[in-house]
Amino acid sequence: MNAADILKLYKNSENDALIAAADEVCRNVYGSKVYLRGLIEFSNICNIDCLYCGIRKSNKEVKRYRLSEDEIIDTVSSGTKYGFKTFVLQGGEDPYFTTPVLCGLVEKIKKINPEAAVTLSAGIRSCESYRLLKEAGCDRYLLRFETSDPELHKYLRNGVTLNERLKALDNLRKYDYEVGSGFMVGLPGETEETRIQNALLCRDYNFDMVGIGPFIPHPSTPLADALQMPLELAIRSVALVRLFLPEANIPATTAAGSLSSAGRERMLAAGANVLMPNITPVKYKKDYELYPGKICLDESGFECAGCLEGRVLSVNKFITYERGDSAGFLHGKSAVS
Numbered sequence: 506m507n508a509a510d511i512l513k514l515y516k517n518s519e520n521d522a523l524i525a526a527a528d529e530v531c532r533n534v535y536g537s538k539v540y541l542r543g544l545i546e547f548s549n550i551c552n553i554d555c556l557y558c559g560i561r562k563s564n565k566e567v568k569r570y571r572l573s574e575d576e577i578i579d580t581v582s583s584g585t586k587y588g589f590k591t592f593v594l595q596g597g598e599d600p601y602f603t604t605p606v607l608c609g610l611v612e613k614i615k616k617i618n619p620e621a622a623v624t625l626s627a628g629i630r631s632c633e634s635y636r637l638l639k640e641a642g643c644d645r646y647l648l649r650f651e652t653s654d655p656e657l658h659k660y661l662r663n664g665v666t667l668n669e670r671l672k673a674l675d676n677l678r679k680y681d682y683e684v685g686s687g688f689m690v691g692l693p694g695e696t697e698e699t700r701i702q703n704a705l706l707c708r709d710y711n712f713d714m715v716g717i718g719p720f721i722p723h724p725s726t727p728l729a730d731a732l733q734m735p736l737e738l739a740i741r742s743v744a745l746v747r748l749f750l751p752e753a754n755i756p757a758t759t760a761a762g763s764l765s766s767a768g769r770e771r772m773l774a775a776g777a778n779v780l781m782p783n784i785t786p787v788k789y790k791k792d793y794e795l796y797p798g799k800i801c802l803d804e805s806g807f808e809c810a811g812c813l814e815g816r817v818l819s820v821n822k823f824i825t826y827e828r829g830d831s832a833g834f835l836h837g838k839s840a841v842s
């Protein structure tokens with residue numbers, strides 16, 4: 506389908522037709538596979554004050570934590586024993602994690618598990634920082650833009666502009682990362698047109714990974730009284746992005762599972778092909794509360810992997826522990842070589 510056909514389907518069809526088309530495109534590229542990533546939330550300390558975020562700098566109710574290097578390495582070692590081949594290290598913009606500290610961590614992870622892909626989600630950094638992290642062995646980088654509406658972005662991120670975010674995403678491309686981004690759905694001030702533009706931005710940047718989560722208002726943020734929009738909107742966005750980016754990796758996000766018990770399954774049925782169990786040590790999990798009602802806080806992510814198997818089977822897919830590089834990224838590489 507060309508872009509006009511995709512948008513026509515999105516705007517004019519019943520949900521079922523849109524979702525079936527996205528599912529078919531996903532299965533054509535990835536079959537029935539769902540890649541598993543081990544998510545490690547290494548710090549909830551953040552210097553930024555995004556209005557929607559539960560761990561924003563101004564939220565004084567948060568019990569702050571930072572995993573020690575040993576805790577991170579132990580978690581990766583456990584994940585390796587369970588067969589994980591991707592580790593996603595995600596944190597707030599914590600000044601402790603300088604480039605040398607992160608490079609050292611990446612190098613150690615690669616020593617433990619040379620085959621594994623390391624994904625970092627550690628905010629906007631300098632070109633030099635991205636270069637050094639890549640040299641240290643980092644494979645993938647996640648930086649969600651959250652909304653393609655420049656004014657809304659500036660407001661929600663307390664002054665940080667969309668352009669700064671996009672510039673950083675451009676810089677990541679220069680260093681040959683698998684580049685991930687994504688957006689929230691249902692933000693106050695967002696319209697249907699915003700959601701379409703979000704998907705088009707993903708297409709134009711040809712992201713290798715796109716994370717899409719419903720916005721869930723956090724009671725300790727300035728957006729506490731915002732309306733909770735239906736999950737349906739996020740499911741439709743997953744389907745739209747899948748149609749625009751057949752070869753991207755698209756996670757069924759934990760936020761979807763938190764808003765609705767079958768939320769992740771619905772995303773998997775609408776074109777998502779990745780799950781990210783949270784393998785952060787259990788004692789810290791509840792303190793990384795980006796939004797309220799987050800699921801799976803009392804069990805280790807390794808137990809979650811067992812539960813996820815059944816959920817995935819319910820949509821006729823199966824879990825694989827393969828590294829799962831994005832098909833688009835691999836094609837790009839083979840085209841160059």
Ligand code: SF4
Pocket residue numbers: 551552553554555558559560561562596597598628
């Ligand atoms: S969204 Fe990220 S950058 Fe913004 S306050 Fe939360 S952790 Fe910090």
